[in-house]
Amino acid sequence: MPPVNPGGTASEQTTKISPVTVDASTEAWPSEEPDNEPTITAAVPGVGFPAGEDATEYMQPVPPPPPPAQPLPQPEDSGVYGPVMIEPGEEEQPKNNKKKALIVAAAVVGAFGLLYGLDILVSSGNVPRGVTVAGVDVGGMSHDDAEKKLRDEIGPRLSKPVALKAGDVNAELDPQAAGLELDWDGTIDRAGSQPLSPITRVTSFFTSREVGVATKGDDAKVTGALEALRPKLDHDPIEGTIKFEGANPVAVDPHDGQKLRAEEAAKAVVANWASGNAVEVPMDFTPVKTTKEGVEKALNDIVKTAVSGPVKIKGEGKDATLTPEQVATTLAFAPGEGGALNVAANKDKLIEAAAPQLKDTVKEGKDAQIVFEGGRPTVKESVDGLDIDWDKNLQPYFDVLKKTDQRELKAEYKHTPAKVTTEQANKMGIKEVIGEFTTNNFAAASGVNIRVVAEKVNGAIVKPKETFSLNKYTGPRGTAQGYVEAGIIENGIPGKAVGGGISQFATTLYNAYYYAGMKDAGHKEHSYWITRYPKGREATVFMDGAGNSLIDIAFTNPDDTGIAIQTIWTPSSITIKLWGTKNYDVTGSTSGEFNPTQPQEKKVNKEGCSPSPGAPGFSVTDTRTIKDRRTGQSRSESRTVRYDPQFKIICEPPPGG
Structure with a gap:
């Protein structure tokens, strides 16, 4: 074998491993273990150590040659596989790694189990x-x-x-x-x-x-x-x-x-x-419904401009100027669509702010009236009125509020004809007395109130098919209208209230239209019978301090001719006459008392208490018979009235003597 490094002093033996041919059908492999392979090192002359020195000091291990590679499989239809080259040690290495992994996993599991048990023991x-x-x-x-x-x-x-x-x-x-x-x-x-x-x-x-x-x-x-x-x-x-x-x-x-x-x-x-x-x-x-954004938009887009200055309303002969504070009172707000806040002008508030300044430019209309001169009815001519048409002025006023200059408008007026004209009054056939009645014996204070209401009603006209309401015609009956405190009966006990005594006027009116053949449109008798009134044919009225009608009396004129009401007051009596065209003859009859009830005692310790023997209660039935002069036909109407017994009043000293 030739030396690996011919120029050095040391040499290493080289081993050449030839490829191994494996039969594809048996897949046999060499039996050599990689651990038995010799360690091979090599030295390259002139590389890594000085020439002429001992090369063994610089020798590095040479890894064993790779095992032969496995052949790729042939196409399936050939059924033949070529030789496979397998590098030594490639199969053994995963086996060793797997063993190591199992050892490590077992150690971790054991340690975790030890810690788990210790944790259970400690925290128990x-x-x-x-x-x-x-x-x-x-x-x-x-x-x-x-x-x-x-x-x-x-x-x-x-x-x-x-x-x-x-x-x-x-x-x-x-x-x-x-x-x-x-x-x-x-x-x-x-x-x-x-x-x-x-x-x-x-x-x-x-x-x-x-x-x-x-x-x-x-x-x-x-x-x-x-x-x-x-x-x-x-x-x-x-x-x-x-x-x-x-x-x-x-x-x-x-x-x-x-x-x-x-x-x-x-x-x-x-x-x-x-x-x-x-x-x-x-x-x-x-x-x-509104949103904060909607309110802010109304404020910035409309309201701030609306109150930025005064507004002038030019009337016929006189003007009205509204200050920003007054303009503010005329604005009305209401929720709109999509969270908006709608802004509009309030007609009533506009009238309240501007009408007093324009009152000299308007003329109050008056209906034709019936006055009684020489004991006969005479027609007093009607007067047409001239007033501001606030409905027509409302939108132009609001349009002006959106401007920052030229903040004025010309007021629109309207003529208001009388509800009862002179011509109508002359054609109503008011020519004769068709019903009248008189009551007497009222106290002085009650007489004052009866006189005030009599003056108000005197000359009132009730047109054909129209209904007359006493409370509606007079309006509130308080001290501002001239009424005074007078006697009343409250819960069976005498008392006092402003406007007391008007019930006597109501009773007189009821009997006057009773005999005139008018249609009763609603009335209420007293709870207790008062001796100066006919049994079953009397009425009471009541309004609260705010002028709200609680108990009223009203009648309807059923004919095609008109009615005029005449009142005649004296310090001791009140007479009411109804004038018109006499179409009915009326008679009335009242039954005897039945279903009597006895009075009970009531002790009163209020100042001004007046003792009373009381009076029994009873029921009566009144029957009115009406004969129509035009047809000769008669009809009868009956009404049963139940009166409570009047308490026997026993006066006791008030608290404190």
Whole structure:
């Protein structure tokens, strides 16, 4: 064998391994083990060491030649495979790696098992790792230590008010008043015992788990405490709008309405009150239509300009000037589509602001009236009115508000004809008395009120088929209209009120239209019979202090001719005559009393009490017979009235003597 390095002092033997031919049918391989292969080194002259020196010092191992490569398979239809070249040691290396991997895996499993068992032993009986209770970390602690820590850190919270978050409202709840207590044993039990799952035990080193507290609560007390807070928690929806501070517009943001869901809220409080965080209680919400953006747009696009200066309304002969503050009062706001806030002019507020300045440019119309001169009815001519047409002026006024200059408009007027013209009154056939009645014996104060209402009604005209209402015709009957305090009967006891005594006028009116053959359109008798009135044929009226009609009297004119009401007042009597065309003859009859009831005693300790012997109650039936002069036909109408007994009043000294 020739030397590997002919120029050196040392040489290495080289071994040549010839390819191995393997029969494809038997797949036989050489039996040599790679470990028995000789170690082969080689030295290359002039490379890696100085010439002339001992080369063995520089010799490097030469890896064994690769095993012969395996031949590729021939096409399937040939059935012949060529020789396979296999490099030595290529099959043995994966086997060794597999053995090593199995050894390492077994070692890891053994170590993990040892640690798992040790962890089970050490942590036995303790709270699992990673557990927090109401934010307090008690993981890995003994149950006793965990309870002590919880008492130390959570205990101080328990006497403090519980913060509640209810929609857009914050409130506080007294836990003691609500009967809330902490269940310490139940809380520790919630933490649970040591888990056996190795995965759970491993992940507990890196994670935490909140288990919360166990509480005791009296549902009735908790619900009651929440209901007591309802006035603060609940509120109606607030639509977005614009308010004014003087002439300065300020946006009012919309808010949804909300209402406490008490039963669910109680459960939420019991479950979370000791957490240290605000308890969010469930609410039912009522959405609003406007949005904050819609309000801001109305404010910036319209309202700020509307109140940027005064507005002049030019009337016929006189003008009205509205200040920015007055303009602000005439604006009205309402929800629009898509969250918008609509802005418009309010007609009533515009009239209120401008009409007083333009009153000299208008003329009040007057209906034709019937006056009684020399005991006969005479027609007083009607007067047409001239008034501002506020409906026509409303949109032009709003258009002016959108301008920053030339902020004025010309007022539109309208003529208002009388409801009863002179010609109509002359054609109504008001020529004779068709019904009249007189009552007497009223007190002085009552007489004042009767005189005021008589003057108001005198000359009133009731057109054909029209209904006359006393309360509607007179309007409010208060001190501003000239009425005074006078006697009334309230709950069976004499009392006083402004406008007392008008019932006597109502009774007189009822009997006048009773005998005129008019159609009753509604009346109410007194609860107690008053001796100066006919039994079953009388009426009372009542209006509250605000002028609202509570008890009224009304009649309808059924004919094609008109009616005029004449009132004749004296300090001791009131007479009412109805004038028209007499088409009916009327008679009336009243039955005797039946179904009597006896009075009861009533003790009164009010100042001004007047004793009374009382009077029995009873029922009567009144029958009116009406004969139509035009047809000769008669008809009868009956009405039964029940009167309560009047109390026997016993006066006692008022408190304090």
